[in-house]
Amino acid sequence: MIRQWILGIVMIGTFLGAEETPIITRSEFSYINTKGNTNTTSLAFEGSAKKQWEKHVFRLHADMYKSTDSGKVSKDKWSSEFNYDYQICPRASINYLIGYKEDRFGGFDYQLYTGPGMGVKAIDSTDHKLDFQVNILYEQDKPDNLPTESYFSSKFGAIYHWQIQENLKFIQEATYRINLEEMRHNFFYSKSAIETKINSSLSIGISYKIDYANTPPPLSVHTDKTFLASLIIDY
Numbered sequence: 001m002i003r004q005w006i007l008g009i010v011m012i013g014t015f016l017g018a019e020e021t022p023i024i025t026r027s028e029f030s031y032i033n034t035k036g037n038t039n040t041t042s043l044a045f046e047g048s049a050k051k052q053w054e055k056h057v058f059r060l061h062a063d064m065y066k067s068t069d070s071g072k073v074s075k076d077k078w079s080s081e082f083n084y085d086y087q088i089c090p091r092a093s094i095n096y097l098i099g100y101k102e103d104r105f106g107g108f109d110y111q112l113y114t115g116p117g118m119g120v121k122a123i124d125s126t127d128h129k130l131d132f133q134v135n136i137l138y139e140q141d142k143p144d145n146l147p148t149e150s151y152f153s154s155k156f157g158a159i160y161h162w163q164i165q166e167n168l169k170f171i172q173e174a175t176y177r178i179n180l181e182e183m184r185h186n187f188f189y190s191k192s193a194i195e196t197k198i199n200s201s202l203s204i205g206i207s208y209k210i211d212y213a214n215t216p217p218p219l220s221v222h223t224d225k226t227f228l229a230s231l232i233i234d235y
Contacts, residue, residue: 028044028207040074076104077105092119095135097116119133129161139179151181155178157173166197172192174188192207211223
């Protein structure tokens with residue numbers, strides 16, 4: 001809890017301390033409720049915020065999913081990342097990343113990582129955009145009922161946007177995080193999504209997420225998969 005508060009204060013302070021420039025925000029909401037033979041409730045939220053002035057860019061992203069089955073929690077996970085970019089030219093930037101993740105049923109009490117990196121805009125056209133980012137990180141993992149592990153890791157990320165039509169977009173996002181010391185732990189995340197615009201602020205989207213750990217703690221599986229239909233708000 002202390003780490004969450006510290007991370008939140010750092011992020012909020014950075015945004016509020018910047019000059020008065022527009023903040024671009026995006027929120028995705030998904031909700032499922034079933035009654036009868038099974039009583040389940042699932043709630044998912046994914047949000048992002050971006051603020052830029054001159055050569056400085058601040059990006060904040062959060063992802064949360066919680067599910068209950070007959071009143072008993074069956075999934076409880078959330079993650080957040082904060083990125084600071086300094087643009088050294090229109091297509092390249094130096095970066096600093098702070099990330100935090102909790103997954104109650106994924107075998108980790110928490111994962112905390114931070115470190116510098118670099119971002120590159122490989123493609124930046126009207127219909128196609130492809131961004132890459134790589135970071136060298138110091139990471140701390142706390143598996144369930146096991147000692148905390150600290151090590152250096154590296155994270156590679158890519159995100160591709162394809163504007164298929166004026167109101168139809170495809171998005172593919174992928175990240176890969178690997179232990180540089182023992183090569184024992186690595187984590188892969190992927191999100192594939194299709195979005196269609198309703199109006200200037202609202203969209204409907206479907207997405208498929210894969211969260212993979214090659215050596216999960218005991219009693220946890222390697223791959224967690226989620227399929228969502230979401231209402232998306234851009235403002």
